[in-house]
Amino acid sequence: DAGVIQSPRHEVTEMGQEVTLRCKPISGHDYLFWYRQTMMRGLELLIYFNNNVPIDDSGMPEDRFSAKMPNASFSTLKIQPSEPRDSAVYFCASRDRDSYNSPLHFGNGTRLTVT
Amino acid sequence: AQSVTQLDSQVPVFEEAPVELRCNYSSSVSVYLFWYVQYPNQGLQLLLKYLSGSTLVKGINGFEAEFNKSQTSFHLRKPSVHISDTAEYFCAVSPYGQNFVFGPGTRLSVLP
Numbered sequence: 001d002a003g004v005i006q007s008p009r010h011e012v013t014e015m016g017q018e019v020t021l022r023c024k025p026i027s028g029h030d031y032l033f034w035y036r037q038t039m040m041r042g043l044e045l046l047i048y049f050n051n052n053v054p055i056d057d058s059g060m061p062e063d064r065f066s067a068k069m070p071n072a073s074f075s076t077l078k079i080q081p082s083e084p085r086d087s088a089v090y091f092c093a094s095r096d097r098d099s100y101n102s103p104l105h106f107g108n109g110t111r112l113t114v115t
Numbered sequence: 116a117q118s119v120t121q122l123d124s125q126v127p128v129f130e131e132a133p134v135e136l137r138c139n140y141s142s143s144v145s146v147y148l149f150w151y152v153q154y155p156n157q158g159l160q161l162l163l164k165y166l167s168g169s170t171l172v173k174g175i176n177g178f179e180a181e182f183n184k185s186q187t188s189f190h191l192r193k194p195s196v197h198i199s200d201t202a203e204y205f206c207a208v209s210p211y212g213q214n215f216v217f218g219p220g221t222r223l224s225v226l227p
Contacts, residue, residue: 091158091159103161104161109158
């Protein structure tokens with residue numbers, strides 16, 4: 001089991017550019033979550049999917065943010081255009097389908113810096 | 116809606132001393148409770164979880180937590196900490212296994 005895989009690990013971009021973060025969940029997990037972590041706000045849930053369908057996107061900060069899950073093994077989080085205040089660590093996590101009380105498994109995160 | 120409070124943002128403790136990290140939660144429905152640990156530049160890892168049954172749960176690395184329904188608390192304890200326990204610890208609740216709501220975290224610093 002390779003765990004949840006996120007890419008890239010680090011991303012530095014200029015304000016106004018498009019940023020795409022990628023996530024591969026653990027095989028067989030059908031819940032996928034995107035979190036953002038900052039010093040000021042801690043861990044914030046952005047959006048989560050069940051069976052590739054977005055269930056709750058109320059945490060997505062603005063229309064500049066969008067997330068997709070085209071299949072069970074891949075998800076993207078896109079920011080367009082990016083702004084300095086988007087600088088944070090973005091985590092992807094997945095959860096087992098068969099156990100409603102199973103824990104989240106996190107990736108190592110993508111550290112985004114927008115200058 | 117659910118919320119999680121971790122009153123201590125930072126806890127310094129000497130090596131081999133006991134430690135308790137506090138967690139209180141608020142929820143109008145039943146929840147499952149979790150503690151996660153985050154080491155520098157890594158994602159969160161599960162320490163332990165409470166689903167039902169015995170209110171004292173044991174996790175990895177010698178940690179344990181006690182669920183207190185009347186006080187809506189789920190405090191994390193370790194009788195003797197090591198330098199390697201230095202990390203950030205997050206308490207989380209999950210209503211019916213759906214979403215997870217995390218607390219703000221407690222940074223544990225173990226001093227030699």
